[in-house]
């Protein structure tokens with residue numbers, strides 16, 4: 058089913074004894090006993106055996122409210138808002154957790170059902186602290202929407218005014234306000250089942266139940282990787298991102314500050330959702346104008362450093378391969394991508410012994426920050442101390458990343474604020490901007506305009522595709538279009554949790570001038586790569602990452618890989634924890650479509666052909682890719698953290 | 704925690720996991736063993752168990768926090784749990800409660816300074832026909848009166864170890 062598409066393994070959390078009663082949805086509806094008839098609100102239908110009442114009703118276009126149910130997560134059946142009347146059953150049944158195994162008749166909105174739902178809402182609201190107009194989920198809150206739909210016009214069981222919990226704002230990324238929690242446990246299933254990080258659980262019992270971390274420690278002290286997937290799946294404002302917009306406004310209004318913003322690829326395909334547009338409406342160039350209008354002095358395209366990442370990370374890979382194949386040194390392979398800060402922190406916590414495999418290249422966001430406060434400041438004649446570097450990202454972990462203490466290689470804090478898509482949308486609203494109606498504007502120099510290879514960083518498989526386009530051209534001297542039609546490396550695309558691809562090197566060419574700029578390269582030809590087969594893999598969501606790393610440790614298929622792309626979030630950045638809420642497989646697929654369409658529309662679709670990148674090496678990083686200067690500004694180191702919590 | 708104690712706990716948990724199986728289903732039996740031998744399930748123990756059973760520490764914490772007989776922090780050597788459910792309430796649990804509080808000098812939910820006694824409330828112990836009922840560690844005493852409370856506490860004081868109260872006044876089950 059669609060909800061399981063992005064996963065590769067079955068859930069093992071529930072003990073076998075409890076899993077026994079789950080009726081599998083029959084694969085072949087034609088098989089005898091493969092379907093079962095059901096009558097919902099008088100409409101008759103045949104559905105595959107084991108379909109839940111909820112899915113059957115939705116397929117018929119009938120609406121049943123849900124709260125704890127989420128298309129990405131396992132069924133929980135804890136909130137009971139979806140109750141319906143099933144003929145022959147004494148009590149109301151939860152539609153989301155009731156598999157149809159024999160012909161039944163269901164009523165979804167009888168008086169009894171409506172009253173039950175109303176009481177459930179009344180009870181939830183009785184413990185809910187907060188008022189909607191001061192809440193960041195106002196008009197985008199599932200609890201609020203249901204309260205309106207079911208006509209809640211007074212607090213039958215009262216409405217708590219005094220806080221019972223402290224807001225946990227210890228993390229750079231995620232803010233927890235448990236007074237707004239309705240105990241739906243979506244965050245628990247997200248963190249344990251979907252991401253397999255395991256930060257949150259329901260703790261205590263009865264009316265003392267709360268969602269907590271290990272020993273109720275602050276989020277900053279536990280193994281949270283800041284992915285924000287729990288935020289995107291929380292129906293209320295109990296979980297949110299740490300919002301820096303107040304500070305950004307202050308800097309924008311300060312005439313002594315030069316405020317620049319770099320924009321990552323994924324938010325463009327989603328910010329329209331903050332303005333009521335369907336997912337997957339690209340607003341790249343409208344956004345540029347809008348950001349200038351609200352007061353950003355310069356708007357840069359993170360694609361520039363995405364391309365730079367490909368050059369640096371690709372060169373690093375070639376160096377590692379040379380060390381392994383020719384110099385016969387013991388070098389850490391496969392090389393892991395390092396652009397997803399959630400993934401990086403995951404590895405630091407759970408597999409610190411694998412840190413040598415991580416590429417030392419910084420993420421595009423951090424590379425950009427370091428260049429803005431050095432190269433750009435120099436070129437524009439601006440004191441780097443007066444530059445405020447913002448980053449528009451799809452990702453809550455980027456807020457944490459820019460606060461990592463080592464991210465100061467420019468001599469200043471490289472990136473000052475990580476803003477996420479939702480927050481920029483909010484800033485636009487505040488400034489009275491109707492984004493879809495904005496005229497188109499371009500990105501500012503000296504970092505040039507968008508490239509296709511950078512844009513696809515926003516989708517899972519994108520980094521690998523961009524890397525393949527570049528590495529294949531640099532090594533073979535062929536045009537990638539001759540290897541893959543339209544330069545579309547289709548085998549690495551898609552939403553399968555883990556993809557593995559073998560790529561024979563069809564020919565070898567000359568070592569290109571770009572690489573030769575680095576005088577320290579240990580090779581001057583590609584002979585040593587003749588006939589080699591490049592083995593790569595792509596995975597997204599830390600649950601899948603865990604499977605890949607475990608396989609490597611066990612010496613399986615993935616241990617033979619040369620290069621593996623890891624993204625912490627399901628779907629890659631387009632499913633990031635800072636993207637508009639809600640999220641679902643369909644929404645992510647629509648965003649991916651927009652991203653690949655944008656890639657196809659660009660003239661430059663390969664990192665090494667980005668003229669601004671080439672210029673940067675000629676003018677600034679003159680000792681070439683992975684040279685000394687780039688090592689100082691564009692590479693970093695990692696911290697082994699371990700999973701034990703002191 | 705002392706290094707030696709941590710090592711002992713580490714080895715004990717290893718042995719219990721071997722005994723009950725390294726699966727999620729072994730969680731409660733292993734936690735009960737720890738509770739029995741160490742009187743608490745420490746921060747370190749929870750993480751060690753999680754690691755051995757391949758689950759997350761927060762899941763272990765969730766289970767420990769759910770059950771009143773699993774404790775994250777050691778309470779007294781003797782935990783006295785008095786039933787507060789309706790039958791025992793009607794047969795005079797309040798007088799027993801007051802006697803317990805007076806004798807021990809603590810209130811319910813507290814532990815004596817010397818770490819020997821804790822007072823807790825319990826819900827129905829299944830001894831409704833013989834109330835008031837209370838538990839001292841894992842032993843039940845029924846038809847408790849303010850007078851027997853005194854004897855029970857004396858018996859506990861006389862010796863350490865959970866079985867020390869056997870053979871004293873009050874019926875045991």
Ligand code: SF4
Pocket residue numbers: 185186187188189190192193194195196198199200201237293294295
């Ligand atoms: S979480 Fe929802 S219901 Fe609660 S205050 Fe915010 S908008 Fe209102």
Ligand code: SF4
Pocket residue numbers: 231247248252254255256257280281282283284285286287288
């Ligand atoms: S941000 Fe990610 S790791 Fe942290 S609690 Fe949420 S889902 Fe778990």
Ligand code: SF4
Pocket residue numbers: 237238239240241242243244245268290291292293295296
């Ligand atoms: S924090 Fe949000 S997702 Fe988690 S249980 Fe509470 S309401 Fe549900």
Ligand code: FES
Pocket residue numbers: 122123124125126133134135136137138139140151152153154
């Ligand atoms: S949506 Fe069905 S029980 Fe919550």
Ligand code: FES
Pocket residue numbers: 786787788789790791792826827828829830831834836
């Ligand atoms: S009411 Fe006290 S034992 Fe049942």
